[in-house]
Amino acid sequence: MSAIFQCLEGARDPKADIHRLLITASGGPFREVPKEALYSVTPQQALRHPNWKMGQKITIDSATMMNKGLEVIEAKWLFDIELSKIDIVVHPESIVHSMVEWTDGSTLAQLGPTDMRIMIQYALTYPRRFSTPVPRLDLMEARTLRFEPVDFGKFPCLSLAYTAAEVGGTLPVVLSSADEVVVEAFLDTCIGFMDIPAILARVMDAHEVISDPTLSDILEVDRWAKSTARSIIKNHVRSNKKSMG
Numbered sequence: 427m428s429a430i431f432q433c434l435e436g437a438r439d440p441k442a443d444i445h446r447l448l449i450t451a452s453g454g455p456f457r458e459v460p461k462e463a464l465y466s467v468t469p470q471q472a473l474r475h476p477n478w479k480m481g482q483k484i485t486i487d488s489a490t491m492m493n494k495g496l497e498v499i500e501a502k503w504l505f506d507i508e509l510s511k512i513d514i515v516v517h518p519e520s521i522v523h524s525m526v527e528w529t530d531g532s533t534l535a536q537l538g539p540t541d542m543r544i545m546i547q548y549a550l551t552y553p554r555r556f557s558t559p560v561p562r563l564d565l566m567e568a569r570t571l572r573f574e575p576v577d578f579g580k581f582p583c584l585s586l587a588y589t590a591a592e593v594g595g596t597l598p599v600v601l602s603s604a605d606e607v608v609v610e611a612f613l614d615t616c617i618g619f620m621d622i623p624a625i626l627a628r629v630m631d632a633h634e635v636i637s638d639p640t641l642s643d644i645l646e647v648d649r650w651a652k653s654t655a656r657s658i659i660k661n662h663v664r665s666n667k668k669s670m671g
């Protein structure tokens with residue numbers, strides 16, 4: 427989001443002049459793994475992010491690409507941009523941290539080393555910029571910047587996030603809260619990697635959306651989503667045990 431914010435700096439009328447936001451995603455550890463293999467990947471494999479050293483939850487979210495889906499929801503609200511103007515592009519190098527394409531065909535990109543300390547420092551020092559201990563980006567070393575389309579079929583969490591963003595109300599709460607529980611269940615090897623989107627879809631389907639929620643509605647929906655995810659996981663584990671005899 428810092429990258430988008432930086433690309434928007436100085437724009438007189440961003441809402442009118444933006445053609446689309448391009449949020450970059452590394453593609454995670456399974457970018458080149460065939461979909462059928464994802465049913466048997468382990469938490470250890472999912473935690474091996476190719477570029478970023480992050481916490482366990484966000485690292486699994488990067489592997490399912492839910493992290494990028496959550497960023498789409500963030501961007502919609504942070505920058506007040508309609509969903510149809512928010513695209514994701516896979517960029518394995520994680521050097522371009524996102525881009526803004528303008529109505530005149532220009533595209534502004536924010537590049538930098540793959541290190542969050544720069545983005546966090548800029549959030550603290552804005553509008554000034556100060557030196558950091560982070561090694562500088564060397565494009566002569568990077569040489570190639572690749573961009574690939576997102577595979578929505580392989581990463582169903584992305585479509586769930588776009589659906590939550592489209593429907594709005596309390597559905598993004600359900601997605602985010604249930605995701606916490608489901609990711610934990612995967613890390614605890616209670617469920618498989620591809621059970622993550624399957625269980626999230628079931629929780630979302632079971633939810634009656636409140637379109638204009640109060641804070642207490644949101645807190646209650648957070649509780650409901652986590653409890654519903656837990657009971658689906660419990661039944662899932664129980665039926666797995668039965669099928670294994």
Ligand SMILES: NC(=O)C1=CN([C@@H]2O[C@H](COP(=O)(O)OP(=O)(O)OC[C@H]3O[C@@H](n4cnc5c(N)ncnc54)[C@H](OP(=O)(O)O)[C@@H]3O)[C@@H](O)[C@H]2O)C=CC1
Binds near residue numbers: 478480542
């Ligand atoms: N790391 C990165 O490069 C990036 C991170 N982010 C975002 O930053 C956030 C943190 O990421 P990261 O540091 O990697 O994650 P970690 O899992 O390493 O850290 C999460 C931290 O949040 C705390 N926490 C979790 N739940 C709660 C809660 N309910 N109330 C208060 N604190 C809580 C944890 O505390 P405890 O240790 O006690 O569980 C832990 O200290 C995430 O939202 C992630 O999406 C975004 C972009 C990049």
Ligand SMILES: CC(=O)[C@@H](O)[C@H](O)COP(=O)(O)O
Binds near residue numbers: 427451488
């Ligand atoms: C650094 C940052 O903002 C993370 O959100 C990072 O983008 C996660 O990696 P993915 O691009 O693989 O989700």
